[in-house]
Amino acid sequence: MSTIKDSVAADTKQEFTITVYTENQIGLLNRIAIIFSRRKINIDSLNTSPSEIEHIHRFNIVVNDTEEVVRKIARQIEKQVEVLKVYYNTNDEVIWQEMALYKVPTDVIVEKVFVERLLRENGARAVVIRKDYTVFETTGHREETDKLIEVLQPFGLIEFVRSARVAIIKDSEGFNSKLREFEQKEPGQEVIEHKIPTEKDKALTL
8 A cells, every 4th residue: 555655756846955965067057947848847946055165056847747857857957967966856945935026106105004014024224225116025935935026916016036946955965974974994895986877777667
């Protein structure tokens, strides 16, 4: 029975965050994007930033697909020479946030006190206040930032923009521990991240 359930779960599409640790090299982002486009997989969110290790960058890529497809994509990305390690996680396995900015007419905020109250209730704060418009900022999950769009639309929402996802893996000691593990390997026992694929590996690729 458990085998049947596992099979069903593997075939069910859900949101995954793919975390990529990589050297900062020109052209890598384009090559990673091609891996998704060739398989007609849409990237819902893409964030790149420095990581906890100097000179090592971290990508957070959000996709909605089955675990089997995401696992194969992660393997393909890890074959890139500059890529050090790739992880993929469900939303339950990461702590994540997105930032959003909202521009609204200042006179509406001044005249309608309850709008300002709604903004406070949604955790928004003013970052720019001008005579013609005010910009508010908030962070949260997608449904939370979308809710505030609905609140502000009737009051003349001028602009809205949302950042890509930033995410931290819950049960992870960070990539520093992985590097230490590599360094502790004796000569001849080093971990080879980019080996030539075997026939079995080829059979698992898309």
